[in-house]
Amino acid sequence: MEDLPARFAEHLIRDRRRSIHTVRAYRATAQRLVDFLQDHLGMPVGRAELAGLTPADLRALLARRRGEGLSNASAARELSAARAFLEWGSGASGVPMLRGPRVRKGVPRAVAPHEAVALAEEVAEGAAEPWIGQRDWALLLLLYGAGLRIGEALGLTGAVLPLGETIRVTGKRDRQRIVPLIPPVRSALDAYLAAVPWPIDRESPLFRGQRGGPLSAGVVRAKVRAARGALGLPHRTTPHALRHSFATHLLGRGADLRALQELLGHASLSSTQIYTAVDAAHLLDVYRHAHPRG
The missing domain is CATH 1.10.443.10 (Intergrase catalytic core)
Incomplete structure (x- = not known):
């Protein structure tokens, strides 16, 4: 079975020229999603399984992460990374439509x-x-x-x-x-x-x-x-x-x-x-x- 999170990280570095910090965070999200789906579906996860992902599946992952103490802002970032992984792994048509948590935009505070x-x-x-x-x-x-x-x-x-x-x-x-x-x-x-x-x-x-x-x-x-x-x-x-x-x-x-x-x-x-x-x-x-x- 293809190591999708690792391949995704290579794509981010080679094709998207993302920073090492972004790649690390996105790869970790991709790995969590694959692990969750393997447990959820009871079978190895490949591109076909990613393409079959439903909004309920993605919502279940976010619910688990929120149970681990994730804030709204972190949950929104997790969802964004998961969507990027799914778009890469299954094509844009395979990304479930799911509204992310509402994040209150903070205003940066300047130092005098x-x-x-x-x-x-x-x-x-x-x-x-x-x-x-x-x-x-x-x-x-x-x-x-x-x-x-x-x-x-x-x-x-x-x-x-x-x-x-x-x-x-x-x-x-x-x-x-x-x-x-x-x-x-x-x-x-x-x-x-x-x-x-x-x-x-x-x-x-x-x-x-x-x-x-x-x-x-x-x-x-x-x-x-x-x-x-x-x-x-x-x-x-x-x-x-x-x-x-x-x-x-x-x-x-x-x-x-x-x-x-x-x-x-x-x-x-x-x-x-x-x-x-x-x-x-x-x-x-x-x-x-x-x-x-x-």
């Missing part, structure tokens, strides 16, 4: 500019070695000053050197975009590059770990978590929140939505439009705190 700088300073000052402090300072300023995802920043290599007024960033699904480097970010990067104790060639990661290997996103998140605790900042203050702040503050200063879409690397304008809600939420906060009848 002084909080972003204080966070970067706290992380840098807590570093074990001076060059590591310069690395952390440069990295967090890059997230806030250029709107990069943490994975995009850590994926930069020496190919971006020598630094100019812009850098080329590779985002989701290998989409590339040009991002401006404002002077404070470029200065921080220059200081880090002058201090890092390892040579950086075109293939080497730009941001190095303590022993010279690639810097881990988990290390960065742990440092930010400790710093926000020391500063009394809310739990929403994460490396990704710095990207939200970049977008929110640009929009608040009058940036064009299309230009912001390009800077963030969003494939769809609808992904960028959420920041109009962020700006409206900020205005409401100001109103409620300032208006005597608020």
Whole structure:
């Protein structure tokens, strides 16, 4: 019997160019669906069985997953991954029509500019070695000053050197975009590059770990978590929140939505439009705190 989840993962990597995290999550969903159907049907599951899947079967899988504590948002993602697997395995006509759970769309909360700088300073000052402090300072300023995802920043290599007024960033699904480097970010990067104790060639990661290997996103998140605790900042203050702040503050200063879409690397304008809600939420906060009848 064909290993459908493994073949599906290969398809996602080769044909869809999905990230390793997406592939891992989608493959796990595909494996859960196959295991569930084998138990449910009492027989091995191939493409024919996938094509015969009914809405009731898919609903039964989601019910089991919800019983394991899955939230609405996670259940919606599970359903989306299952549909992608079924569409690949049995064709579009074999995907049962099933409405997913209703998910309330959250509005990203921005970090104030002084909080972003204080966070970067706290992380840098807590570093074990001076060059590591310069690395952390440069990295967090890059997230806030250029709107990069943490994975995009850590994926930069020496190919971006020598630094100019812009850098080329590779985002989701290998989409590339040009991002401006404002002077404070470029200065921080220059200081880090002058201090890092390892040579950086075109293939080497730009941001190095303590022993010279690639810097881990988990290390960065742990440092930010400790710093926000020391500063009394809310739990929403994460490396990704710095990207939200970049977008929110640009929009608040009058940036064009299309230009912001390009800077963030969003494939769809609808992904960028959420920041109009962020700006409206900020205005409401100001109103409620300032208006005597608020």
